[in-house]
Every structure is written in C-alpha cells, then in structure tokens.
Amino acid sequence: MARVTISDVARRANVSKTAVSFAFNSPGQLSPDTRDRILHIAGELGYRPDPVARTMTTKRTGSIGLLLPQAVHTAFANPFYPLVIEGISSVCDAHEYSLLLVSPVRGSVEEALGRAAVDGFISIGMDEAELPISHILRREMPVVLVDAGDREGETPRVNISDRVGARECARHLLELGHRDVLVVAIQSYDETRPLQGVPFERLSGYQQAFEQAGIPWREDRVFFARPTREAGREVVLAAMRKGSYTAVLAMADILALGAYDAAQHLGMRIPCDISIAGFDDLPIAGLLHPPLTTVAQPVREKGARAATLLIRSLQDGPGGSEVLETQLCVRGSTGPPRSAM
Amino acid sequence: MARVTISDVARRANVSKTAVSFAFNSPGQLSPDTRDRILHIAGELGYRPDPVARTMTTKRTGSIGLLLPQAVHTAFANPFYPLVIEGISSVCDAHEYSLLLVSPVRGSVEEALGRAAVDGFISIGMDEAELPISHILRREMPVVLVDAGDREGETPRVNISDRVGARECARHLLELGHRDVLVVAIQSYDETRPLQGVPFERLSGYQQAFEQAGIPWREDRVFFARPTREAGREVVLAAMRKGSYTAVLAMADILALGAYDAAQHLGMRIPCDISIAGFDDLPIAGLLHPPLTTVAQPVREKGARAATLLIRSLQDGPGGSEVLETQLCVRGSTGPPRSAM
DNA sequence: TGGTGCCGCTAAACCGTTTTACTAAACGGG
DNA sequence: CCCGTTTAGTAAAACGGTTTAGCGGCACCA
Numbered sequence: 001m002a003r004v005t006i007s008d009v010a011r012r013a014n015v016s017k018t019a020v021s022f023a024f025n026s027p028g029q030l031s032p033d034t035r036d037r038i039l040h041i042a043g044e045l046g047y048r049p050d051p052v053a054r055t056m057t058t059k060r061t062g063s064i065g066l067l068l069p070q071a072v073h074t075a076f077a078n079p080f081y082p083l084v085i086e087g088i089s090s091v092c093d094a095h096e097y098s099l100l101l102v103s104p105v106r107g108s109v110e111e112a113l114g115r116a117a118v119d120g121f122i123s124i125g126m127d128e129a130e131l132p133i134s135h136i137l138r139r140e141m142p143v144v145l146v147d148a149g150d151r152e153g154e155t156p157r158v159n160i161s162d163r164v165g166a167r168e169c170a171r172h173l174l175e176l177g178h179r180d181v182l183v184v185a186i187q188s189y190d191e192t193r194p195l196q197g198v199p200f201e202r203l204s205g206y207q208q209a210f211e212q213a214g215i216p217w218r219e220d221r222v223f224f225a226r227p228t229r230e231a232g233r234e235v236v237l238a239a240m241r242k243g244s245y246t247a248v249l250a251m252a253d254i255l256a257l258g259a260y261d262a263a264q265h266l267g268m269r270i271p272c273d274i275s276i277a278g279f280d281d282l283p284i285a286g287l288l289h290p291p292l293t294t295v296a297q298p299v300r301e302k303g304a305r306a307a308t309l310l311i312r313s314l315q316d317g318p319g320g321s322e323v324l325e326t327q328l329c330v331r332g333s334t335g336p337p338r339s340a341m
Numbered sequence: 342m343a344r345v346t347i348s349d350v351a352r353r354a355n356v357s358k359t360a361v362s363f364a365f366n367s368p369g370q371l372s373p374d375t376r377d378r379i380l381h382i383a384g385e386l387g388y389r390p391d392p393v394a395r396t397m398t399t400k401r402t403g404s405i406g407l408l409l410p411q412a413v414h415t416a417f418a419n420p421f422y423p424l425v426i427e428g429i430s431s432v433c434d435a436h437e438y439s440l441l442l443v444s445p446v447r448g449s450v451e452e453a454l455g456r457a458a459v460d461g462f463i464s465i466g467m468d469e470a471e472l473p474i475s476h477i478l479r480r481e482m483p484v485v486l487v488d489a490g491d492r493e494g495e496t497p498r499v500n501i502s503d504r505v506g507a508r509e510c511a512r513h514l515l516e517l518g519h520r521d522v523l524v525v526a527i528q529s530y531d532e533t534r535p536l537q538g539v540p541f542e543r544l545s546g547y548q549q550a551f552e553q554a555g556i557p558w559r560e561d562r563v564f565f566a567r568p569t570r571e572a573g574r575e576v577v578l579a580a581m582r583k584g585s586y587t588a589v590l591a592m593a594d595i596l597a598l599g600a601y602d603a604a605q606h607l608g609m610r611i612p613c614d615i616s617i618a619g620f621d622d623l624p625i626a627g628l629l630h631p632p633l634t635t636v637a638q639p640v641r642e643k644g645a646r647a648a649t650l651l652i653r654s655l656q657d658g659p660g661g662s663e664v665l666e667t668q669l670c671v672r673g674s675t676g677p678p679r680s681a682m
Numbered sequence: 683t684g685g686t687g688c689c690g691c692t693a694a695a696c697c698g699t700t701t702t703a704c705t706a707a708a709c710g711g712g
Numbered sequence: 713c714c715c716g717t718t719t720a721g722t723a724a725a726a727c728g729g730t731t732t733a734g735c736g737g738c739a740c741c742a
Contacts, residue, residue, distance in 0.1 A: 003698095005697095005699085006699065016721070018700085018721075018722060019720090019721065019722080021699070021700060022720095029719090029720075030721080031719085031720060031721090049699070050697090051458045052396045052698080053397060054698080055393045055458065056697090056726090056728075057701070057726075058727095059727085061458065071434040072427075072433070073427045073431040076424075079423070082417055082423035083417075086413075086414045087414070089417065090413075093412040098444075098456070098457060099442045100404060100442075101439060102439055106437070112439070115403050116392065116404075284625060287625060287628050288628060344728095346728055346729085347728065347729060348729095357691070358693095358728090359693080359731085360690090361729095362729070363690095366730075370690075370691080371690070371691080372691090375690080390728080391728055393728080394697095395728080395730075396697090396729090397728075398696070398697050398728095399729090400697085
C-alpha cells in the first residue's frame with residue numbers, strides 16, 4: 001500500500017489535482033460544496049501533502065540549518081551549544097521553522113551543506129572567508145554568522161564584545177597580583193588556518209590586558225584545547241607538569257571546568273592554590289564549587305538574535321548585524337595568589 | 342542569476358542530463374573522458390545537485406526527525422534533551438544523517454509531522470496510542486519510541502527500567518527513616534490524558550516501595566511540574582507552604598535542582614533539614630553542592646540505541662526493542678531525617 | 683560475414699506537488 | 713438579447729533531479 005497522493009484524492013473525488021490543491025491552499029477558488037467533499041475524501045484516505053514535493057514548487061522547506069564546525073555530539077559536549085540552540089529555537093518555534101543540525105560529512109562542511117534542504121543557515125564559529133560559507137553565498141542562500149569575528153562584511157552577523165570581555169577578565173587576574181597565568185585557548189576546528197574569529201579576539205583581549213599592565217605576554221604560556229571538559233583537563237595537567245602557575249585563564253567555561261578537574265587531580269585548592277577564570281557564564285558556572293569567575297555573555301539572546309536576523313533575511317533580503325555586551329562576573333574561583341597573600 | 346541546474350551543465354557540456362547525473366552518481370557508466378569533462382564544467386559553473394529535487398526520486402532525505410512533545414526551547418531547558426541528542430547524533434554522524442528538531446506547530450504535533458521532510462522519526466516521551474504516532478505509522482514511516490512506557494507493541498522502542506529505578510530510590514529514602522516525602526512528578530505534555538509512560542512508571546515504582554515498606558502512599562503528597570528548574574522550585578515551595586516534609590523525591594534531576602533552589606530560598610540545609618533525590622544522573626548532579634543522590638540512567642546510550650534502531654529500520658524494516666538498566670547513585674543530598682538523628 | 687554482447691550515451695518518463703493559462707457556464711448590465 | 717465579467721473548475725507546464733528503456737557502433741567470436 002503506497003502512499004496516498006494528490007492524484008488518488010482527485011480521482012476519488014472526480015476532480016482535477018488542481019482542485020484538490022486548491023481545497024487545501026486557496027479554498028476560496030472552490031465552491032463550498034466541492035471543497036468540503038474534497039477535504040472529506042482527503043481525510044478519509046488519510047492524505048497529507050508530501051512536504052518534499054511541495055518544496056519543489058514553493059521553494060520553501062520551512063526549516064533552517066544550524067551549521068556546526070564539528071560533529072554534533074562533539075559540539076554538544078560544550079553546554080554552550082544547547083544554550084545557543086535554545087535561543088535560536090525560541091524564535092524558530094514562533095515562526096514555525098524547524099531546525100536542522102548540520103555537521104560536516106566525512107570532514108567536509110561543504111558536502112554537508114550540499115545535502116541540507118533548508119531555507120537558510122545560521123553558522124557558528126565560521127568566517128565567510130572560509131570555503132563553506134562562500135559556497136552558501138554562491139548558492140544564494142541567506143546566512144547569519146554567529147561568532148565569526150568582527151571583520152566588517154556584508155554578511156549579517158551576531159557577535160559579542162569578545163575582546164573587551166576577555167581584557168576585563170585578564171585584568172581582574174592581574175590586579176589580584178597574578179603573574180604566572182596559564183592561558184587555555186580554544187583550538188579552532190581547522191588547525192591549518194591562522195588563528196582568527198572568537199579565539200583570536202579573546203586572545204587579543206588577554207594580551208591587551210597584559211600590555212596595559214606592563215606585564216610581558218608569553219606565547220609559551222598559551223595552550224590550545226578543543227572545547228571539551230576532558231581536553232581542558234588534559235591541557236592544564238600537561239601545562240602544569242612543565243611550568244608553575246598561580247592562575248588559569250580559560251577561554252570557555254567548559255575549559256575552566258576541565259581546569260577544576262585538573263586542580264582536583266593535583267590536590268590544589270581553588271582559589272587558594274590556583275585561581276580559575278572562564279568565559280561564557282554557562283548555567284553550570286554558578287553551580288561549581290567554588291562558583292566560577294567568568295565573563296557573562298547572553299548566549300540564548302545571541303541565538304535568538306541570529307534566528308531573527310535570518311528569518312528577516314528570508315523575507316526582506318539580507319541585512320543587519322549586532323554586537324552584544326559581555327560582563328565580568330567575579331565569583332569565588334579567583335583570589336590573590338598565595339605568594340601575595 | 343538563477344541557480345545552476347543540471348540542464349545548464351548538460352547544455353554547456355553538450356551531453357544529456359542523464360550523462361551529468363551519471364557523472365556524479367554512477368561514474369562507471371561514462372567514459373573517463375566525458376566524465377572528467379562534465380565534472381570539470383560542473384565545478385566551473387558551481388553546480389551542486391538540489392537536495393530537494395534529488396529526494397523526489399530517491400525517496401531519501403538523509404535526515405531523521407527528532408519528535409519532541411514541547412517547543413524545542415522548552416525541552417532544552419532540561420539538560421536531559423541535549424544529552425539524549427548527543428547520543429543520537431553520535432550515531433547519525435557516523436551514518437551521515439542530519440537531525441531535524443521537530444516540535445509542535447501551533448500546538449499540533451501532527452501538523453509538525455506533516456511538514457517534516459525526513460526518512461524516519463525518533464519520538465521522545467510519546468506513546469503510539471497517541472495521535473501523532475499513529476499518524477506516522479499511517480504514513481508508513483519508520484519510528485523508534487524513546488521513553489514511551491513499556492507497553493508491548495510492534496513499534497521499536499528504547500526504554501529504561503524506570504519502575505525498578507524509582508522503587509530503589511524511594512526505598513533508599515524510606516530506609517533512611519523518611520516518612521514525610523514530597524513527590525515531585527513530571528507533568529505530561531498532554532494534561533488531558535491519564536498518566537502513563539515514564540511518569541506513570543516512575544510513580545508506580547515509588548508507590549511500590551511505599552507498599553513494600555508498609556508505609557501508606559498518599560496521593561495528596563504528589564505534585565506535578567513541567568520538567569524545568571523553575572517549575573520544580575515553584576512546586577516545592579508551594580507544597581512546603583501547605584505541608585511539612587523531610588525529603589523530596591523528584592522524578593527528574595532538573596526538578597531536584599529546582600528543589601535545591603527552594604531549599605535555599607527557605608533557608609533549609611541539605612541534607613540536614615531536607616533530603617533531596619532525583620532521577621537521570623545528569624552531569625550537573627555531581628556538581629551540585631551537596632552532590633545529588635539520583636538514579637543513573639545511560640542517557641547518551643539511550644539516544645544512541647534509538648538512532649541505531651531507527652537506521653536499521655530504514656534499511657531492513659522495523660524491529661527490535663531495548664530496555665537499559667538504571668542504577669541508584671547515593672551521594673550527599675540524602676541523609677536521615679532530623680527527627681531520626 | 684553475420685550474430686552477439688557490451689560500451690557509451692540519450693530520450694522520455696517519473697517523483698508529487700503548485701501554478702499558470704485557459705475554458706465553459708452562469709451572471710449581470712445596458 | 714447581447715456582451716463583458718465573474719465563477720468554478722481543468723489541462724498542462726514547471727520544479728530539478730533520477731531512472732528506465734533503448735539505440736547506434738564497435739569488438740569479438742564462430
């Protein structure tokens with residue numbers, strides 16, 4: 001028993017396919033009698049228009065794609081993503097769009113893009129200079145870039161004041177008296193490209209704070225890790241073996257959480273033996289013990305703005321960019337270094 | 342400049358559309374010369390096959406739908422969902438499927454279903470007796486039910502031993518000496534239907550423990566809340582105003598988290614003044630202070646199994662169901678009631 | 683030399699809708 | 713009563729691919 005098509009309904013009701021289509025989409029074109037008869041027969045047969053066939057002609061899928069630079073399950077290891085999706089979805093739901101999670105197919109974002117049947121994309125963490133995005137642009141599909149760095153471009157984007165937030169956070173540690181600071185940076189998904197985008201911005205912010213405080217910035221104290229708790233833990237442990245630090249400046253809360261693990265493993269107490277600061281202010285940040293000092297950014301809001309911008313693009317053509325504010329959130333995980341106490 | 346189609350490529354290469362299609366899909370049918378020429382011209386023109394048109398004939402979308410009973414952003418307020426998605430995605434990524442988040446359109450799950458262009462569905466928390474699922478079945482689309490209750494049915498499903506887990510957890514509290522236990526149950530998305538599925542199973546488990554211990558089960562001490570932190574907090578506060586309790590037995594960690602909030606608001610210490618137990622063992626459970634006593638279930642694994650089952654259905658037809666184990670995880674949030682100390 | 687089989691490619695049908703262009707009948711106005 | 717307009721519906725094209733059936737030419741074999 002094959003699927004019921006519009007032709008089946010038409011045949012059974014002794015009308016044309018057009019009439020059936022009208023019954024659903026522009027009922028005014030039909031006399032109430034025939035309309036009801038068609039609708040009734042359609043219901044009887046259990047007919048539902050095929051969304052794919054419908055998309056063929058309407059050019060609308062009713063869903064938007066969320067483009068991730070990593071496998072979904074890898075990305076989700078960082079609570080940041082669920083949170084930004086929460087924001088995106090709140091807008092999508094209101095506008096009756098579904099969200100398709102699109103991650104690289106066999107390492108190729110481009111390949112994944114080609115397969116996604118969506119009306120537009122929200123991309124997280126990728127710059128338009130990167131191949132995949134230029135590919136979308138060629139397909140003339142609306143895009144909104146989130147966390148793509150603040151390069152001025154014609155593509156709509158939503159960013160936060162990464163550099164300022166990072167600078168404030170680093171300044172906070174320096175003002176407490178820390179001099180031996182371990183920086184844990186986010187490793188980009190594409191290691192071959194020079195540092196850019198969010199990691200670049202935040203690193204620049206850190207560096208600025210050091211320069212403004214007249215303290216030498218040491219590249220050899222910057223370590224890179226994928227944004228997962230485990231990677232954060234490992235990189236901090238590795239760094240601790242090679243050097244001595246009084247503070248960890250992590251570029252993401254999830255990395256800071258790894259630093260907590262590392263501290264516990266090493267028997268170091270926070271903040272007496274080691275101060276830890278993060279970035280994001282995820283919900284877990286306040287639940288940690290001690291609660292994490294971090295840079296708060298409006299993650300849900302970021303997602304919501306991006307979705308709004310995209311949906312507006314879908315209707316009125318591209319346009320608009322936004323930069324949201326960050327705020328340093330001092331909690332219990334940072335304190336003066338032991339030497340200064 | 343309209344989108345480049347297969348006809349454009351064909352015309353430019355002086356071959357038929359078929360040849361172009363072959364160049365991409367069954368290169369063996371073409372001589373190496375023509376194949377390369379076509380591919381080269383296609384690349385030059387920036388041609389990419391339209392995924393929608395392709396689906397028309399292949400009957401494959403390459404994505405699977407995750408059917409949620411609530412709006413996505415509401416569901417995501419419970420970390421359980423991101424976690425189960427993490428599991429689903431790990432399998433999807435491996436099999437090159439994308440995941441479409443499908444939530445009700447204007448309150449209608451059915452409506453949302455009709456719009457989703459997917460190869461199959463994973464449904465969370467809904468039973469096949471419910472309309473939407475029967476609708477999918479009529480469309481002859483593979484489905485896997487997660488957390489649908491253990492009714493025997495021909496639909497593949499993945500469940501956990503909810504009843505046993507809940508019973509163990511309740512027993513734990515009773516053995517500690519608690520008699521005034523506040524039960525916080527998950528409120529189903531559809532309030533008009535009688536209690537069933539996961540909430541029903543867990544509640545039965547609680548009740549069993551009471552009966553086995555010879556302690557009267559009191560319906561008036563069962564309160565329902567949507568699975569969000571805020572709802573958990575509110576319902577506990579409301580219950581506390583009306584009665585006196587030494588323990589909270591929450592059906593989900595996220596509700597237990599709300600109970601923590603309520604306890605803090607009331608100035609009650611955990612576990613001295615009030616014991617709290619949850620269900621799920623989300624990653625945050627161990628981070629709370631004190632760490633939460635809860636029933637551990639393999640959430641990621643649940644998602645992964647469901648995805649595996651679904652993808653197998655897609656290939657070989659439906660079949661298979663699984664029940665995963667739970668395990669009571671006693672931590673610091675439960676202790677003897679003050680009166681028994 | 684004639685039949686057979688394979689190679690490389692094409693024309694046309696098909697997937698299930700929507701949309702466009704058109705028609706026959708009913709209707710209304712002068 | 714005739715002509716123009718609306719009403720209610722239809723036939724066919726279009727969307728952009730894949731798939732099926734088939735065709736001409738060449739190679740091989742008897």
